[in-house]
Amino acid sequence: MIGHGFMGAAHSVGWRQAPAVFELPAAVEMAVVVGRDAERVAADAAHWGWAESATDWREVVARDDIDVVDIVTPGGSHAEVALAALAAGKHVLCEKPLANSLDEAAEMASAAQEAAARGVHAMVGFTYRRVPAVTFMRQLIAEGAVGRIRQVRAAYQQDWLVDARAPLAWRLQKEHAGSGALGDIGAHIIDMTRFVTGQELTEVSGTLETIVAERPLPGSGTGHGLGAGAGPAGEEAPMGRVTVDDSAYFTARLSGGALASFEATRFATGKKNALTLEVFGDAGAIAFDLEDLNRLRVYDATAPAGRQGFTQVIVTSPEHPYVGAWWPDGHMLGYEHGFSHQVVDLVRGIASSAAHGPGAPIEPEAVVHPSFAEGLAVQRVLAAVETSAARGSAWVAVERE
Ligand code: SOE
Numbered sequence: 001m002i003g004h005g006f007m008g009a010a011h012s013v014g015w016r017q018a019p020a021v022f023e024l025p026a027a028v029e030m031a032v033v034v035g036r037d038a039e040r041v042a043a044d045a046a047h048w049g050w051a052e053s054a055t056d057w058r059e060v061v062a063r064d065d066i067d068v069v070d071i072v073t074p075g076g077s078h079a080e081v082a083l084a085a086l087a088a089g090k091h092v093l094c095e096k097p098l099a100n101s102l103d104e105a106a107e108m109a110s111a112a113q114e115a116a117a118r119g120v121h122a123m124v125g126f127t128y129r130r131v132p133a134v135t136f137m138r139q140l141i142a143e144g145a146v147g148r149i150r151q152v153r154a155a156y157q158q159d160w161l162v163d164a165r166a167p168l169a170w171r172l173q174k175e176h177a178g179s180g181a182l183g184d185i186g187a188h189i190i191d192m193t194r195f196v197t198g199q200e201l202t203e204v205s206g207t208l209e210t211i212v213a214e215r216p217l218p219g220s221g222t223g224h225g226l227g228a229g230a231g232p233a234g235e236e237a238p239m240g241r242v243t244v245d246d247s248a249y250f251t252a253r254l255s256g257g258a259l260a261s262f263e264a265t266r267f268a269t270g271k272k273n274a275l276t277l278e279v280f281g282d283a284g285a286i287a288f289d290l291e292d293l294n295r296l297r298v299y300d301a302t303a304p305a306g307r308q309g310f311t312q313v314i315v316t317s318p319e320h321p322y323v324g325a326w327w328p329d330g331h332m333l334g335y336e337h338g339f340s341h342q343v344v345d346l347v348r349g350i351a352s353s354a355a356h357g358p359g360a361p362i363e364p365e366a367v368v369h370p371s372f373a374e375g376l377a378v379q380r381v382l383a384a385v386e387t388s389a390a391r392g393s394a395w396v397a398v399e400r401e
Contacts, residue, residue: 002057002081003073004035004044007095011072011125012048014339022325022344025351034060061085068350071095072125074176075183079104082372086115086122091350093342095125097187097382098375100178102399105372105379112372119353121368123346124375126191128275130341132333133296135321136313137279137286138196145298147283149197152260154189156181156275157268161211161246167218168240180244182208183382185275186264190381191370192277193262196286199254200377205395206250206385211267214239250385273335285310294332345369 001011012030019028032052035041045053054060061069061084069085071078071094079099085092092112099105112122128134141149158181160166170176171184194200216237247265254260268274275290287297287310297310316332318324322341326333349368365371370378380399388396 001033001050001070001072003071004033004041005072007072008033008044009048010336010339011070012050013336014343016049018340018343018347021340024344024347026347028343028347031066032060057081058084061088061090066090068093074170075100075178076176079108082108082122083111086111086120089118089120091120091346092122093125093346094122096191096375097178097183098124098372098379102379102383105376109372109376121346121349121353122372123368124370124372125342126188126370127338127342128188128192128290129195129370130322130338131293132320132322133288133293133315134192134196136315137288137296140286140298141196141279142198145284146279146281146286149199149254149256149258149279149281151258151280152193152197152254153278154193154260155263156185156189157263157271158185158266158273159269159271161266162269164212165216168215168242169218172215172242172244174243177244179382179386180246181264181266182245182248182385186248186262187378187382189262189264189275189277190378193260194377196277196279197254199256201252201260201381201398202255203395203397204250204252204381204384204388205393206248206388207393208245208386208389209247210242210244211246213242215242248385250388293334
């Protein structure tokens with residue numbers, strides 16, 4: 001694993017829990033975690049259960065005993081590490097968003113496509129796809145539960161920047177993060193909308209806003225990369241410029257014709273990690289809320305008049321995706337489980353390719369998603385929103401293959 005911030009901790013939990021809970025067709029050995037500071041990375045490796053730590057990612061990526069490279073660094077280094085890993089024949093799991101620019105994402109997707117012909121997998125870490133309720137929502141929509149999709153409403157709201165003295169973490173610097181709320185959390189709701197509806201975003205009209213333009217420079221520790229606790233934040237601290245958006249609002253047209261609204265913000269006071277996704281069709285509607293992630297609200301518009309209403313489906317049964325491996329019916333899951341499910345699917349896909357050879361792609365492709373091609377599709381939407389915002393919210397077509 002390259003990187004060891006907040007996402008490094010989350011991925012480590014995934015790598016450790018997946019083989020402990022699920023029957024996997026291959027053994028998982030948490031070999032080495034890489035970071036720039038030898039002492040800090042050694043401490044995290046020991047804490048999270050990795051056998052070794054190292055400071056030179058190139059050396060690690062070249063090692064014969066490494067099969068999978070998991071990239072949890074800020075977006076600015078995703079392309080370089082992923083391209084090197086794919087060239088060395090390693091399977092890659094890369095945190096979202098895929099890259100910091102469209103060009104990098106396109107290069108990564110094309111390298112992944114070449115690698116796929118050699119049985120090498122590349123997956124983007126859009127973990128919320130693997131929240132059981134979200135995977136189930138996709139199944140219900142595919143089965144026709146909402147009928148023809150007429151409208152979508154997606155919002156991802158956080159509030160860790162409301163305090164104007166919150167420090168200038170890497171997530172607020174374009175060279176590290178690519179964009180702000182747009183790429184960090186907007187990318188999640190773009191991916192989830194594509195995932196649950198099976199449709200692409202074809203054109204967008206957006207606005208980006210940087211609400212606090214300057215912030216205190218962080219101290220030595222990078223913390224979890226979010227605002228609070230990342231360093232001294234007094235009035236005397238030297239200030240630096242925020243070079244990304246704090247909030248992103250956009251409207252999109254989906255390939256099936258429906259209109260969709262997206263809101264990604266770090267300024268929604270009181271909303272810690274609130275993500276809602278609602279899909280409305282001519283036969284019904286389904287709503288998901290990350291703060292209540294074991295539940296879907298499902299409305300059947302074909303029910304008899306007078307009996308209509310949102311039904312609460314508790315997604316904790318063995319019949320639901322991923323759930324059966326965990327606890328008895330009714331025992332809920334949380335944020336970290338998606339990281340385990342991601343590992344489960346990646347390992348299953350890798351083992352299947354290893355068993356059948358690269359010529360048998362159907363099964364691995366069904367489980368190893370989203371591909372880098374899908375990561376690129378999200379990146380195209382991010383780029384189109386930025387272009388639209390720069391043109392005064394003009395409608396901009398999302399680039400296609
Ligand atoms: C910060 O906004 C963040 O950690 C995102 O980077 C993650 O992708 C999301 O899971 C939680 O919030």
